[in-house]
Amino acid sequence: MQPSAFVLFGGTGDLAKRKIFPALYNLFLDGKLPERFAIVALGRKPFNDELFRQHVKESLGRFSRREGANAAAMAEFAACIQYHAMDAGDPQGYERLRSLLEQREEELGLTGNRLFYLSVAPEHFGPIAARIRQSGLADGGGWTRLVIEKPFGHDLASARALSAALHVSFPPEDVYYIDHYLGKPMVQNLQSLIASNPVLKAVLNNRYVANVQITASETVGVEERAGYYDRAGALRDMFQNHMLQLLMMIARRAEGYDKRQVMESVYPVNRDEAANHVVRAQYTAGSVAGRTVPGYLQEPGVDPGSATDTYFAARLMLDDPIWRGVPFYIRTGKRMKEKATKIVVVFKNPLESRLPEAPARNYLIVNIQPNPSLDFRLNLSGLDGELQPLSLQPANRGEEEPEAYELLLRDALLGDPTFFAKWEEIELSWKWVQPILDAFANRLAPLHTYPAGSNGPAAADHLLAEDGHVWFETAEANPAVGVSPAGETISVAYEH
Ligand SMILES: NC(=O)C1=CN([C@@H]2O[C@H](COP(=O)(O)OP(=O)(O)OC[C@H]3O[C@@H](n4cnc5c(N)ncnc54)[C@H](OP(=O)(O)O)[C@@H]3O)[C@@H](O)[C@H]2O)C=CC1
Numbered sequence: 001m002q003p004s005a006f007v008l009f010g011g012t013g014d015l016a017k018r019k020i021f022p023a024l025y026n027l028f029l030d031g032k033l034p035e036r037f038a039i040v041a042l043g044r045k046p047f048n049d050e051l052f053r054q055h056v057k058e059s060l061g062r063f064s065r066r067e068g069a070n071a072a073a074m075a076e077f078a079a080c081i082q083y084h085a086m087d088a089g090d091p092q093g094y095e096r097l098r099s100l101l102e103q104r105e106e107e108l109g110l111t112g113n114r115l116f117y118l119s120v121a122p123e124h125f126g127p128i129a130a131r132i133r134q135s136g137l138a139d140g141g142g143w144t145r146l147v148i149e150k151p152f153g154h155d156l157a158s159a160r161a162l163s164a165a166l167h168v169s170f171p172p173e174d175v176y177y178i179d180h181y182l183g184k185p186m187v188q189n190l191q192s193l194i195a196s197n198p199v200l201k202a203v204l205n206n207r208y209v210a211n212v213q214i215t216a217s218e219t220v221g222v223e224e225r226a227g228y229y230d231r232a233g234a235l236r237d238m239f240q241n242h243m244l245q246l247l248m249m250i251a252r253r254a255e256g257y258d259k260r261q262v263m264e265s266v267y268p269v270n271r272d273e274a275a276n277h278v279v280r281a282q283y284t285a286g287s288v289a290g291r292t293v294p295g296y297l298q299e300p301g302v303d304p305g306s307a308t309d310t311y312f313a314a315r316l317m318l319d320d321p322i323w324r325g326v327p328f329y330i331r332t333g334k335r336m337k338e339k340a341t342k343i344v345v346v347f348k349n350p351l352e353s354r355l356p357e358a359p360a361r362n363y364l365i366v367n368i369q370p371n372p373s374l375d376f377r378l379n380l381s382g383l384d385g386e387l388q389p390l391s392l393q394p395a396n397r398g399e400e401e402p403e404a405y406e407l408l409l410r411d412a413l414l415g416d417p418t419f420f421a422k423w424e425e426i427e428l429s430w431k432w433v434q435p436i437l438d439a440f441a442n443r444l445a446p447l448h449t450y451p452a453g454s455n456g457p458a459a460a461d462h463l464l465a466e467d468g469h470v471w472f473e474t475a476e477a478n479p480a481v482g483v484s485p486a487g488e489t490i491s492v493a494y495e496h
């Protein structure tokens, strides 16, 4: 890796503390940072270097995946860090930052490669990018990259404005839009897994697949982020970015089909029809893992009359020869029964139309988290009539498993954009989402409720039932339910 400087706007913030510094630290422990490397953290709080290093060490003690404090290693890592207090709106601050960086680069023999990481609220992205450019910070003599945290806009128009503002100062190839779901090891492995398994590749198409279910359920509620979340909701917070990226990753199958093409092929849903294809809901009081928890409207910082969605589910169809006719059901929610992210491919069962008692279906389950694994539920009816699980787990590396931010930060330092979201994908995602936001704003889609600790609202079950399908967990609990009439491609409103 090339010698470089990592300049972190928002160095005093929550994300820096919980994710970015622990990721850099673990890369450091694994010898995966450049040998000559400087970190400059920025914020407005009045830290000096020593106090800030102490703050980072405390964060590592709390949030690093490696348990047990390694005081010597943490001290060595912290010594790479300098703190510079500046307001992002103050032009003088950038001048001082440039001098500090040049001095540091000279001390360490760095060659002017600079990565600027913007872990600040999105309204700062455009102005910071412009000031980096104007102040000459982007002309250090090496490469310059800009890593941007989500949210990439609040809607289609603001996302476009954001991208335009960034691209005035930085060419698109130097802007890395981070989506931490693309850093999850199982997501990163999907493509090679499918490419190296003809068995998988051959069956991932509308001849064999009845439907695909993509779920990211969380047990946590809004936590301390009500200020942000109450304006965002599940559709903006998780669906527009992480969930649609998961769709693109699985639907592209292996090679020959890029993520942008997948997103382009998704049939649009118009504002007035949105309620037929999506379900939004909000959690009420309930019990998660045996603990009683309040409803969303009782959470600190939430507007007591809020209509924000904490759950969102949708049916998406692709206009594409491989997937035409196969519904992709995607859902995400907070305060659900379990923390799990998975993609379930439900296969058709040709025997359904011929036998009075339909044997259970086959499934492929890509468990993304926790415990990344690939599970098959294979129907062994010829042997003992039971649906048999077959679980293929990668060797459990426990705390050795790198976190998403580690993989992504390393890629950004290496200049590898493969697992970063591309602007075109982001724009297409917002394009799909915008009519649904409009429907919500115009009260054209009902807001359902679900008790905390459940699998979501009944309306989401109906979404599948209309097509003759059921969510995987329902089918697993009762394999006899939810088989579609003939195992044929089902007909839905989108068909040409
Ligand atoms: N926290 C999370 O889990 C996630 C966060 N994100 C995104 O990451 C970004 C950062 O989030 P998070 O860390 O939670 O936010 P915080 O509110 O915890 O931190 C904000 C950071 O921005 C700095 N800041 C704010 N205003 C200015 C300014 N005018 N000049 C210079 N620095 C400023 C703050 O510095 P100081 O306090 O010193 O003034 C602080 O370091 C946001 O875009 C958020 O949406 C994305 C995914 C998850």
Ligand SMILES: O=C1O[C@H](COP(=O)(O)O)[C@@H](O)[C@H](O)[C@H]1O
Pocket: 180, 218, 237, 238, 341
């Ligand atoms: O981006 C976000 O992701 C987290 C969930 O991430 P995970 O890696 O724990 O699955 C979510 O809680 C948060 O609201 C959202 O902003």
